[in-house]
Amino acid sequence: MSLAVGCRARPGKARDNKTGSWRVFKPVFGKEKCTLCGLCMTLCPEGCVHETEEGFITPDYTYCKGCGICAQECPGEAIEMKQEEK
Amino acid sequence: MVDKTLELFDCGHRACGGCGAALAARLVTKAAGTNTIVVSATGCMEVFSTPYPETAWKVPWIHSLFENASAVASGVEASLKKQGRTEKVVIMAGDGATFDIGMICISGAFERGHDFTYICYDNEAYMNTGIQRSGATPYDASTTTSPAGKCSFGNKRPKKDIPQIIAAHGAPYVATASIAYPADLMQKVEKAINTVGPCYIQVHAPCCTGWGFEGEQTIAVAKLAIETGLWVNYEMVDGKVVKAKKVVRKPVEEYLKTQKRFRHLFKPTRQDAEIATIQAIADRNAEKYAIDIKLKKE
Ligand SMILES: Cc1ncc(C[n+]2csc(CCOP(=O)(O)OP(=O)(O)O)c2C)c(N)n1
Ligand code: SF4
Ligand code: SF4
Ligand SMILES: [Mg+2]
Numbered sequence: 001m002s003l004a005v006g007c008r009a010r011p012g013k014a015r016d017n018k019t020g021s022w023r024v025f026k027p028v029f030g031k032e033k034c035t036l037c038g039l040c041m042t043l044c045p046e047g048c049v050h051e052t053e054e055g056f057i058t059p060d061y062t063y064c065k066g067c068g069i070c071a072q073e074c075p076g077e078a079i080e081m082k083q084e085e086k
Numbered sequence: 087m088v089d090k091t092l093e094l095f096d097c098g099h100r101a102c103g104g105c106g107a108a109l110a111a112r113l114v115t116k117a118a119g120t121n122t123i124v125v126s127a128t129g130c131m132e133v134f135s136t137p138y139p140e141t142a143w144k145v146p147w148i149h150s151l152f153e154n155a156s157a158v159a160s161g162v163e164a165s166l167k168k169q170g171r172t173e174k175v176v177i178m179a180g181d182g183a184t185f186d187i188g189m190i191c192i193s194g195a196f197e198r199g200h201d202f203t204y205i206c207y208d209n210e211a212y213m214n215t216g217i218q219r220s221g222a223t224p225y226d227a228s229t230t231t232s233p234a235g236k237c238s239f240g241n242k243r244p245k246k247d248i249p250q251i252i253a254a255h256g257a258p259y260v261a262t263a264s265i266a267y268p269a270d271l272m273q274k275v276e277k278a279i280n281t282v283g284p285c286y287i288q289v290h291a292p293c294c295t296g297w298g299f300e301g302e303q304t305i306a307v308a309k310l311a312i313e314t315g316l317w318v319n320y321e322m323v324d325g326k327v328v329k330a331k332k333v334v335r336k337p338v339e340e341y342l343k344t345q346k347r348f349r350h351l352f353k354p355t356r357q358d359a360e361i362a363t364i365q366a367i368a369d370r371n372a373e374k375y376a377i378d379i380k381l382k383k384e
Contacts, residue, residue: 007138007139009138009140009141010141011141011143011144012096012142012143012144013139014096014097014136014141014142015096015097015098016140017098017140018098019098022103042113042268043109044109045104045106045112045304047095047096047097047112048097060097062097063097065104067103067104067302067304068103068302069104069302069304071302072302072305072306073306
């Protein structure tokens with residue numbers, strides 16, 4: 001009988017779990033007030049905020065849980081939390 | 087220098103929205119870089135990052151038990167050394183795993199002098215099993231095993247001074263940090279990883295679910311802990327405090343009021359004596375680490 005000791009998983013396999021479905025409030029990033037300081041990218045517990053090719057900062061809504069940290073901490077108040085429409 | 091733009095703790099983990107520990111995992115792995123092997127103890131971070139068959143880790147990661155992360159890391163490090171490999175070993179363990187159940191394995195590993203970096207993400211209770219108090223729970227915090235009520239104001243014991251205990255083992259580098267100061271935290275992780283021998287960093291990682299505040303407030307709450315002197319960010323080299331973050335201190339109640347675990351100190355009636363006791367803890371911290379910025383009187 002072969003007995004597997006322990007479990008293994010592929011690196012980053014958790015991406016299969018689309019945590020964006022948890023969201024109740026959605027962070028809406030305003031382009032005008034954003035100074036590209038990047039604080040939201042540093043502080044998001046999901047690590048889902050990134051800069052687009054066009055040079056805008058945006059979260060990946062597939063994973064954003066809508067915790068609101070980015071909106072709370074943005075020094076320019078460029079992020080607004082809006083009720084999610086589903 | 088490691089590439090800090092890499093996300094080595096990826097999306098899809100199941101931490102509560104606004105979890106301080108999840109942010110700690112992201113920042114620590116960013117600073118540690120790809121040439122790292124992580125050993126986790128049982129706890130929220132282990133559970134939310136690896137519900138089988140998923141894993142949020144993008145570096146090699148191993149978990150065995152609640153109490154033995156530093157023993158597992160010792161074995162990993164000894165094996166790497168024997169093979170002439172260069173990976174750095176990083177332990178990620180909660181406060182329960184560190185302050186309480188893991189203490190014997192920690193003491194042994196630090197005494198043997200393995201080359202690893204031990205990160206304790208401190209959310210000040212056993213969160214994963216339902217908010218039981220630990221040796222890291224602060225004075226008067228209400229938890230499920232130190233409930234505030236008619237007979238009690240919550241946890242009766244002060245927080246254990248684990249950094250001091252680890253330093254007493256002869257650890258070359260011991261530091262405290264906070265998720266509210268990410269650049270400082272990442273710098274300390276890099277320093278620990280590049281210091282030969284067993285190093286320790288205790289990271290304040292507020293838990294919105296266990297402490298009772300909205301997830302969006304996690305950074306603000308962590309900042310208030312520093313600004314009131316209830317958490318001090320400092321570095322110890324060879325047992326001596328060489329640096330501590332200075333602040334213009336705020337009264338402790340500004341921190342206490344943000345969290346339901348301290349609500350009984352304000353409602354139904356304000357408990358002045360208890361608040362004064364907590365203020366005295368902050369005052370002692372301020373004196374011990376000389377963190378007060380003296381404002382010049384105009
Ligand atoms: C020997 C043993 N006792 C108890 C448990 C149950 N248990 C799992 S996680 C945990 C609490 C972990 O607390 P902490 O280390 O502070 O991490 P947190 O969950 O707060 O992040 C406990 C008691 C266990 N897994 N193993
Ligand atoms: S709301 Fe929270 S999860 Fe979403 S992008 Fe902002 S910080 Fe990240
Ligand atoms: S209970 Fe606390 S530590 Fe655990 S996942 Fe939720 S916020 Fe994070
Ligand atoms: Mg804990």
